[in-house]
Amino acid sequence: MTTGGSSVRFIHSSDWQLGMTRAFLSAEALSRFSQARIDAIATLGDLAKAHEAQFIIVAGDVFESNQLSRQTLMRAIDALESLSVPIFLLPGNHDPLDAASIFSTDEFMRVSEHIIVLRDMESVAVPGVPDVEVVGAPWRTKHPSSDLCRDLADSLAPASNIIRIAVAHGQTDTLSPDPSRPEVIDLANAEKAIRDHKFHYLGLGDRHSVTEVGSTARVHYSGAPVATAFDEDDPNKALLVELEPDGQCRVEPLEVGAWLFIAEQRAMNGPKDLAAFEKWLNEIPNKECTVIKVGFQGSVNLATAAMLDEIMDSKAELFASLRQRERTTDLAIVPDELDQDSVSLSGYARDTWNELHEMAQQDNLVAQDALRLFYRLGAQGGAG
Ligand SMILES: [Mn+2]
Incomplete structure (x- = not known):
């Protein structure tokens, strides 16, 4: 030719x-x-x-x-x-x-x-x-x-x-x-x-x-x-x-293009994993053109769960989309002794907290969610 x-x-x-x-x-x-x-x-x-x-x-x-x-x-x-x-x-x-x-x-x-x-x-x-x-x-x-x-x-x-x-x-x-x-x-x-x-x-x-x-x-x-x-x-x-x-x-x-779609899966078993996840998010360039779905596997206490929620919420403002992938998320919220002591509540609120805390430790998912929300809404006395 x-x-x-x-x-x-x-x-x-x-x-x-x-x-x-x-x-x-x-x-x-x-x-x-x-x-x-x-x-x-x-x-x-x-x-x-x-x-x-x-x-x-x-x-x-x-x-x-x-x-x-x-x-x-x-x-x-x-x-x-x-x-x-x-x-x-x-x-x-x-x-x-x-x-x-x-x-x-x-x-x-x-x-x-x-x-x-x-x-x-x-x-x-x-x-x-x-x-x-x-x-x-x-x-x-x-x-x-x-x-x-x-x-x-x-x-x-x-x-x-x-x-x-x-x-x-x-x-x-x-x-x-x-x-x-x-x-x-x-x-x-x-x-x-x-x-x-x-x-x-x-x-x-x-x-x-x-x-x-x-x-x-x-x-x-x-x-x-x-x-x-x-x-x-x-x-x-x-x-x-x-x-x-x-x-x-x-x-x-x-x-040609600069858009990026990332499906991520991360182990989440405490503050160290949380810090690594936050660092990973921070280092992604072109965040406004990046779409992320992320699944978490592991078990964390209330403080870490609340901080993870906070990171997902605040970083979502930077990315084109940042979402937790429900299908691949298997994250148990297991309140520990630190969580138990981290709230300064009294009376009815303290009773409710204690009740939820006990239920959550027995794998009650509704109780875990409620406790997580409770914690995040400011029930905690000190920093998590
Ligand atoms: Mn086609």
Whole structure:
């Protein structure tokens, strides 16, 4: 494959999911999260400039759904319009090219020529870049009845004297084998299409982590440009792809986003563990863009439990989200002798405290919660 002796360089992105909401984010954090993913469009444009990439491909799920606010749509289009390189957008399972498609709105039909929606499986020449074309396998429904990547390969003749970049969306059978889902991509078949010179690179979307699949070194998931969930291994990236005239393919991950999702599990058995947890929280950079769910396991006295509550409450103000993970928390509050002596109560309050204290020591969870609240509301005489 040759293109007059010069290499082809482009950026591969996917899974922007613009308009995505997250239940664990406050309104304030959600608006920053949404803006971060719009800003990623401009960042991709800057990276294209910095690395002399000639165009950008987005391998599906540009939008979270086909039912978006007009604000999301207009802001996305505005960011796309400001790019100085051609950008190819593939409809994915979140934003299929059906009757209600966001790509069929009047606003989208009026966009500039450098914004190219891959609406069918026809090859599209890259504007301003000779001998290079992009071809896509767009989703037309949320439940395709076939492997669109196979359909695409079947429709193509071998490329001659031209470099062809294919763009598709979905899980490969090697990552997600599921015979009941006809849309799963047959990776061996896609790699055969590469060996048959039907295309020279397959840019995939759907997996939010940077992932190379197969053995040709030409099939990659770019991952999401901004992290969106806890189960992603390597998000916040885009791929810089370079196809050399001699046939080499080089792929380099580039940093795009700064959001971080952390699922943490910690042992909590006293003041030492508590101090270590607080230090860990303090040292996390970009707290306002960091979402944390944390589970605790262990057993602590009332004083430590109250301090843990206080740390979780005050630090939550700093993070995009900081929440205790109920499912993985198994924290026994066991009042000890220190707790017993730490309150200065008399009369009825003292009787109640003593009663709860005894019940709590016998693993009564309601009593433990009540005692913890009692303690935190200021019943303690000295410092905990
Ligand atoms: Mn998807």
